[in-house]
Amino acid sequence: MDIRSCLKCERAFSYDGEDLCPKCRYEDDEDFKIVKEYLYDNPGADVNKVTKETGVDLKKILRYLKEGRIEIAEGSANTLLSCERCGKAVNTGRFCKKCVAEMEKEFKGAIGEIKPEAPKQEKKDSKKADEKMHVVFRYKK
Secondary structure: OOEEEOOOOOOEEEOOOOOOOHHHHHHHHHHHHHHHHHHHHOOOOOHHHHHHHHOOOHHHHHHHHHHOOOOOOOOOOOOOEEOOOOOOEEOOOOOOHHHHHHHHHHHHHHHHHHOOOOOOOOOHHHOOHHHOOOOOOOOOO
16 A cells, blocks of 8 residues: 655545545545536636636646646637647647657557567477366265
8 A cells, every 4th residue: 555645735645546635636526527517608718717717726727638637629719738749739638639649659669569479379289188187077975
């Protein structure tokens, strides 16, 4: 069991893949629901208006955008995020579609180089009698 301290409240908690303790994660999820509902009712709202109307911190909203949980409307003048690889403006996430495709290709190529060869199969007839598996059923009478 891995024990870590919460990034928000600094309380110790059992790490489960998230950097926030259960209490802070619940609060974060509630803030996300508020933002999501606001954006559903007000599509295309800019980030400053969302922050002002919902009371949710700008840093949280930017994190939601980077995590891909929400996205900026297509064709919007708001270019808050840029690709971490090439610098091109993105609507959601950390990378643009072109860079994602390139990285995916690179990763698949790297995995292909490391992939172990499949073991050669021997003919079944060449096995000796003592190498075969035998199953014996025992019944109680």
